Amino acid sequence: MFEKEKKQVLDAALEIKKNRLVSLSGGNVSMRVADDRYLVTPSGMIYEEMVPEDVCLIDGKCRVVEGKRKPSSDSEALIYMYDHMPQANAIIHTHQPWATAVGFITDELPDFLVTVMDACRNPVKVAPFTPSSALGMGELAVEYIVDSLAVILKHHGVLTWGADIEEALFAAVYLEEACQTYVLARSMGAQIPALDPELITQEKAGWETYGQ
Numbered sequence: 001m002f003e004k005e006k007k008q009v010l011d012a013a014l015e016i017k018k019n020r021l022v023s024l025s026g027g028n029v030s031m032r033v034a035d036d037r038y039l040v041t042p043s044g045m046i047y048e049e050m051v052p053e054d055v056c057l058i059d060g061k062c063r064v065v066e067g068k069r070k071p072s073s074d075s076e077a078l079i080y081m082y083d084h085m086p087q088a089n090a091i092i093h094t095h096q097p098w099a100t101a102v103g104f105i106t107d108e109l110p111d112f113l114v115t116v117m118d119a120c121r122n123p124v125k126v127a128p129f130t131p132s133s134a135l136g137m138g139e140l141a142v143e144y145i146v147d148s149l150a151v152i153l154k155h156h157g158v159l160t161w162g163a164d165i166e167e168a169l170f171a172a173v174y175l176e177e178a179c180q181t182y183v184l185a186r187s188m189g190a191q192i193p194a195l196d197p198e199l200i201t202q203e204k205a206g207w208e209t210y211g212q
């Protein structure tokens with residue numbers, strides 16, 4: 001079941017690896033594929049060694065419906081997010097270093113760069129630490145994600161979501177690029193001015209027609 005979607009999940013997982021958002025088997029990629037059905041990458045498998053059949057099909061109680069692998073240890077938190085964010089059809093979790101570093105210098109990454117305005121839609125908040133592989137991670141993510149497509153998890157990493165997997169992937173990769181710029185600018189002593197909200201709205205409007 002869901003062979004095409006399993007391939008999409010694996011392709012996104014390889015993409016976050018290629019973009020250095022995770023190492024080895026870190027993070028996870030998941031997708032809502034039907035009512036009470038989710039695809040999630042397996043626990044502790046190196047992405048390059050995975051085949052589409054390794055992607056687990058689970059239900060809302062984290063029971064494996066199809067597949068031989070154990071699903072991601074974050075599955076309970078991910079299901080909580082899907083339950084409380086009905087517009088989310090894909091979630092990507094990474095340990096991307098630049099964005100995680102930003103979590104130690106601010107409580108919110110502002111709308112300071114076109115990539116944040118466009119790919120993340122709104123400023124990205126920093127959620128306080130909570131242990132991974134537990135429901136609390138999902139609860140805090142929902143609380144702090146607000147109207148952004150991303151949240152930084154302090155002492156941990158990042159969660160992004162989207163109406164589809166490409167939207168979640170763009171949010172993760174462009175957030176990392178933006179956070180590198182943010183850290184570089186701040187480390188050079190630059191003050192990052194707030195932008196006119198009207199211009200931010202205009203910028204976001206342009207993104208609606210971006211791409212093919």
Ligand SMILES: [Zn+2]
Binds near residue numbers: 093094157
């Ligand atoms: Zn993690």
